[in-house]
Amino acid sequence: MKHLLSIDDLGPEGIEAILDLSESFSEVTQREIPKVPALRGKTVVSLFYEDSTRTRISFETAAKRLSADTMSFTISSSSVKKGESLLDTVQTIEAMGIDAIVVRHHAAGAPHRIAQWTDASVINAGDGRHEHPTQALLDCFTLRRHRGPSLAGSRIAIVGDIRHSRVARSNVKAFAALGAEVTLVAPPTLLPESLAGWPASVSYDLDAVLPDVDVVYLLRIQRERAEASRFPSLREYTARYGLTVERAARLKPDVLVMHPGPMNRGVEIAAEVADGPASLVREQVANGVAVRMAVLYSLLGSSSAYPRAAG
Amino acid sequence: MKHLLSIDDLGPEGIEAILDLSESFSEVTQREIPKVPALRGKTVVSLFYEDSTRTRISFETAAKRLSADTMSFTISSSSVKKGESLLDTVQTIEAMGIDAIVVRHHAAGAPHRIAQWTDASVINAGDGRHEHPTQALLDCFTLRRHRGPSLAGSRIAIVGDIRHSRVARSNVKAFAALGAEVTLVAPPTLLPESLAGWPASVSYDLDAVLPDVDVVYLLRIQRERAEASRFPSLREYTARYGLTVERAARLKPDVLVMHPGPMNRGVEIAAEVADGPASLVREQVANGVAVRMAVLYSLLGSSSAYPRAAG
Amino acid sequence: MKHLLSIDDLGPEGIEAILDLSESFSEVTQREIPKVPALRGKTVVSLFYEDSTRTRISFETAAKRLSADTMSFTISSSSVKKGESLLDTVQTIEAMGIDAIVVRHHAAGAPHRIAQWTDASVINAGDGRHEHPTQALLDCFTLRRHRGPSLAGSRIAIVGDIRHSRVARSNVKAFAALGAEVTLVAPPTLLPESLAGWPASVSYDLDAVLPDVDVVYLLRIQRERAEASRFPSLREYTARYGLTVERAARLKPDVLVMHPGPMNRGVEIAAEVADGPASLVREQVANGVAVRMAVLYSLLGSSSAYPRAAG
Numbered sequence: 014m015k016h017l018l019s020i021d022d023l024g025p026e027g028i029e030a031i032l033d034l035s036e037s038f039s040e041v042t043q044r045e046i047p048k049v050p051a052l053r054g055k056t057v058v059s060l061f062y063e064d065s066t067r068t069r070i071s072f073e074t075a076a077k078r079l080s081a082d083t084m085s086f087t088i089s090s091s092s093v094k095k096g097e098s099l100l101d102t103v104q105t106i107e108a109m110g111i112d113a114i115v116v117r118h119h120a121a122g123a124p125h126r127i128a129q130w131t132d133a134s135v136i137n138a139g140d141g142r143h144e145h146p147t148q149a150l151l152d153c154f155t156l157r158r159h160r161g162p163s164l165a166g167s168r169i170a171i172v173g174d175i176r177h178s179r180v181a182r183s184n185v186k187a188f189a190a191l192g193a194e195v196t197l198v199a200p201p202t203l204l205p206e207s208l209a210g211w212p213a214s215v216s217y218d219l220d221a222v223l224p225d226v227d228v229v230y231l232l233r234i235q236r237e238r239a240e241a242s243r244f245p246s247l248r249e250y251t252a253r254y255g256l257t258v259e260r261a262a263r264l265k266p267d268v269l270v271m272h273p274g275p276m277n278r279g280v281e282i283a284a285e286v287a288d289g290p291a292s293l294v295r296e297q298v299a300n301g302v303a304v305r306m307a308v309l310y311s312l313l314g315s316s317s318a319y320p321r322a323a324g
Numbered sequence: 325m326k327h328l329l330s331i332d333d334l335g336p337e338g339i340e341a342i343l344d345l346s347e348s349f350s351e352v353t354q355r356e357i358p359k360v361p362a363l364r365g366k367t368v369v370s371l372f373y374e375d376s377t378r379t380r381i382s383f384e385t386a387a388k389r390l391s392a393d394t395m396s397f398t399i400s401s402s403s404v405k406k407g408e409s410l411l412d413t414v415q416t417i418e419a420m421g422i423d424a425i426v427v428r429h430h431a432a433g434a435p436h437r438i439a440q441w442t443d444a445s446v447i448n449a450g451d452g453r454h455e456h457p458t459q460a461l462l463d464c465f466t467l468r469r470h471r472g473p474s475l476a477g478s479r480i481a482i483v484g485d486i487r488h489s490r491v492a493r494s495n496v497k498a499f500a501a502l503g504a505e506v507t508l509v510a511p512p513t514l515l516p517e518s519l520a521g522w523p524a525s526v527s528y529d530l531d532a533v534l535p536d537v538d539v540v541y542l543l544r545i546q547r548e549r550a551e552a553s554r555f556p557s558l559r560e561y562t563a564r565y566g567l568t569v570e571r572a573a574r575l576k577p578d579v580l581v582m583h584p585g586p587m588n589r590g591v592e593i594a595a596e597v598a599d600g601p602a603s604l605v606r607e608q609v610a611n612g613v614a615v616r617m618a619v620l621y622s623l624l625g626s627s628s629a630y631p632r633a634a635g
Numbered sequence: 636m637k638h639l640l641s642i643d644d645l646g647p648e649g650i651e652a653i654l655d656l657s658e659s660f661s662e663v664t665q666r667e668i669p670k671v672p673a674l675r676g677k678t679v680v681s682l683f684y685e686d687s688t689r690t691r692i693s694f695e696t697a698a699k700r701l702s703a704d705t706m707s708f709t710i711s712s713s714s715v716k717k718g719e720s721l722l723d724t725v726q727t728i729e730a731m732g733i734d735a736i737v738v739r740h741h742a743a744g745a746p747h748r749i750a751q752w753t754d755a756s757v758i759n760a761g762d763g764r765h766e767h768p769t770q771a772l773l774d775c776f777t778l779r780r781h782r783g784p785s786l787a788g789s790r791i792a793i794v795g796d797i798r799h800s801r802v803a804r805s806n807v808k809a810f811a812a813l814g815a816e817v818t819l820v821a822p823p824t825l826l827p828e829s830l831a832g833w834p835a836s837v838s839y840d841l842d843a844v845l846p847d848v849d850v851v852y853l854l855r856i857q858r859e860r861a862e863a864s865r866f867p868s869l870r871e872y873t874a875r876y877g878l879t880v881e882r883a884a885r886l887k888p889d890v891l892v893m894h895p896g897p898m899n900r901g902v903e904i905a906a907e908v909a910d911g912p913a914s915l916v917r918e919q920v921a922n923g924v925a926v927r928m929a930v931l932y933s934l935l936g937s938s939s940a941y942p943r944a945a946g
Contacts (some may be wrong), residue, residue: 041423046365054668056696066397067416074367074420077393086688101897105689108920109696110664148897275412298419353732357676377708378727385731386677586723609730621886 014136039303046131052079055112062118075305107131134312149183151304165192172198173232188210263284327446331497350614363392373429387615445623460494462615476503479480483509484543513554541582567609636756642808661925676703677734684740697927756934773926787814792822795854797863852893932937
């Protein structure tokens with residue numbers, strides 16, 4: 014595997030292989046000195062056309078724990094205006110001898126184009142409304158740890174702004190690839206125009222769905238959607254689709270609650286639920302580092318056996 | 325000691341212990357290769373809600389000289405608007421496995437709240453008008469080097485905008501804890517509403533105070549205070565409270581001049597005085613790195629003996 | 636050599652020495668682990684008063700491949716307004732124990748002033764319209780690789796906005812020092828008021844010059860120059876001075892095309908030419924890292940022999 018652009022690049026076996034490797038790296042992150050020399054001498058650049066400190070820092074932490082050098086190339090809107098093309102930026106980065114480019118871009122497909130232009134490995138860290146594959150992998154890893162070796166038969170509701178969410182697109186594919194049954198829950202205005210090809214069922218009614226699910230995966234509501242009349246108001250959204258304290262109290266006792274962050278506490282998730290015992294939110298973040306170590310190592314690691322050799 | 329939030333956390337013995345350790349690290353910084361592996365594998369994040377490149381770089385230099393990894397999490401006002409709560413930001417950082425968070429925040433008490441939410445060590449790098457304890461420690465270290473093993477009996481005037489200054493709050497406590505006699509010198513509009521609990525005397529008249537002091541510690545005047553009618557004009561401020569060339573010429577020959585930086589040359593301090601032989605300004609900056617190494621090591625170092633083991 | 640402020644600091648022998656050393660470092664950058672411990676324990680700070688991610692990253696990559704620590708001190712216009720003087724910023728950086736300062740500044744001569752204030756080594760990474768010496772060195776290195784051990788007799792046209800270009804100023808000097816014959820090609824409004832002291836001839840007519848040249852070096856056209864009436868329009872500029880596909884087709888077969896980046900594809904250079912076989916643009920970027928390693932090593936390296944000892 015050269016690039017990680019989409020969950021489609023992996024297939025069920027590829028996903029499982031990354032998750033297995035992530036277990037090894039998760040163990041590394043628990044050590045007194047949580048570093049291995051696996052990628053010493055490699056350079057990983059974050060090329061972010063949208064600001065996302067949390068994703069950038071997760072990747073940089075992962076790269077540093079593998080002993081890679083990291084550099085950050087954040088493109089403010091002003092530099093974009095200054096007019097260098099994406100092609101020239103990428104060729105410049107590559108020419109400096111960089112081994113991997115972690116890309117966040119507002120345009121769907123940008124990482125795919127970049128991968129055509131460069132010999133460096135390209136990792137999609139979120140492209141428009143399209144995909145965010147490492148988010149899906151870390152969510153699968155987190156769930157697999159809680160629900161046994163397989164997700165087969167797990168019923169997962171993904172709730173919120175499916176229409177604009179790259180997390181939803183990647184996660185539906187990954188959860189389904191591992192055998193889970195996914196239901197998308199949203200008002201009609203926050204669903205894509207077509208759901209052809211989405212391996213998921215759909216509901217407009219959260220309360221009807223909740224009694225049967227094992228996992229509630231909440232998406233961030235962006236306040237500007239309400240302004241754009243996608244739904245009447247944040248308050249009404251919360252009333253119908255928020256995981257409120259009342260709704261959470263009616264869930265089965267072992268239901269798990271996930272959110273990719275950053276959360277709007279009090280909108281799509283009540284603060285008490287976010288911090289409650291069912292919430293995996295912090296585990297998701299912690300696992301993100303291990304999973305991104307596994308992705309970077311899979312793309313850049315030499316053929317020599319890891320983790321035995323690098324301990 | 326888990327966190328460094330306030331000078332109150334330390335007491336006289338705690339301050340002295342940090343200063344003694346700083347001597348060792350000051351020696352490290354003089355070496356051909358000024359690094360020790362003391363914090364290898366630890367990760368230190370700067371979480372700055374206010375921009376302060378000088379403080380951030382001082383901490384990052386200190387961390388790198390201890391072989392820690394560093395990451396920078398600068399929160400622009402736009403990201404704050406985007407709405408993630410301080411709690412979620414902190415939990416995200418912590419979940420990534422970070423060992424220490426160096427916080428600069430515009431709200432007094434923010435580092436204390438953060439410390440309640442995380443298992444990482446929290447270092448207050450300035451919170452609102454409240455405290456800036458590492459500034460006080462580096463100033464004590466600098467003074468102790470010049471005025472013998474103790475500050476007992478040293479007479480220190482802190483001059484300027486006491487009201488809005490976290491440096492004043494931390495330094496008064498630290499200087500007093502080490503036995504110095506502190507006088508606050510400012511116009512009434514730049515003094516706090518109450519001085520209850522400040523171990524210092526007060527004067528409105530710099531010229532009356534100067535003949536008796538051993539150290540003049542000048543605070544930065546923020547130009548917007550003049551606009552807010554806290555005093556008539558910068559020119560008038562300088563005439564009454566600035567350490568002008570004329571005033572400096574009347575000081576006792578061995579008086580020391582300090583400033584936490586950045587200086588407004590020509591306002592609170594004349595350029596000739598800032599660069600003159602009495603000025604400790606550059607030493608303060610240099611000692612800042614050694615003192616912050618000592619603080620980071622005190623909070624994060626293992627139980628094994630330093631500096632013998634790490635040399 | 637303590638600083639690199641201008642190509643004038645080097646002379647022909649100095650340039651050749653840097654280029655020879657760059658060959659060694661170019662070999663290092665091809666290794667499986669492209670790092671040497673040559674500058675371990677040294678700290679290199681980028682002090683950029685103008686944003687230039689590509690130049691900053693090239694220097695930081697070079698420093699990291701020499702095992703130096705790097706820090707970035709980007710001065711937004713807002714911090715400049717906040718009022719710390721350049722002198723105080725530099726003294727602060729130096730006091731922290733930094734070994735080299737890589738400076739980009741909008742004012743010609745700023746690096747020279749900084750060099751007077753500090754014991755750290757200062758590298759000019761572009762000052763106003765004045766100089767950009769490492770760009771000239773990397774261009775000489777790139778050309779020397781293609782045109783034999785010497786540039787003597789090579790005919791080089793530098794085309795574009797000579798008036799506002801620090802690249803032109805440094806490159807003319809360096810190319811001429813190595814024996815090349817340089818012709819400046821531009822409309823009169825984009826030439827300096829005086830060309831006294833420029834070791835180059837001048838032409839307003841690109842088509843008259845092209846049949847005789849070995850190298851076409853294109854400068855970036857800044858769109859605001861058209862707005863400032865320096866020339867009628869971008870379209871007219873391209874028609875008269877752009878290296879279009881038609882013009883490129885009429886060049887001698889072995890002519891080399893260079894550009895310092897970032898390119899305005901379709902303005903001063905056609906996209907097909909930028910990506911064509913004659914273009915050295917990507918090599919220039921790649922060589923930039925090796926040449927900056929050589930510069931950093933020349934300024935900061937110890938007296939012990941490199942590269943034998945550091946392999």
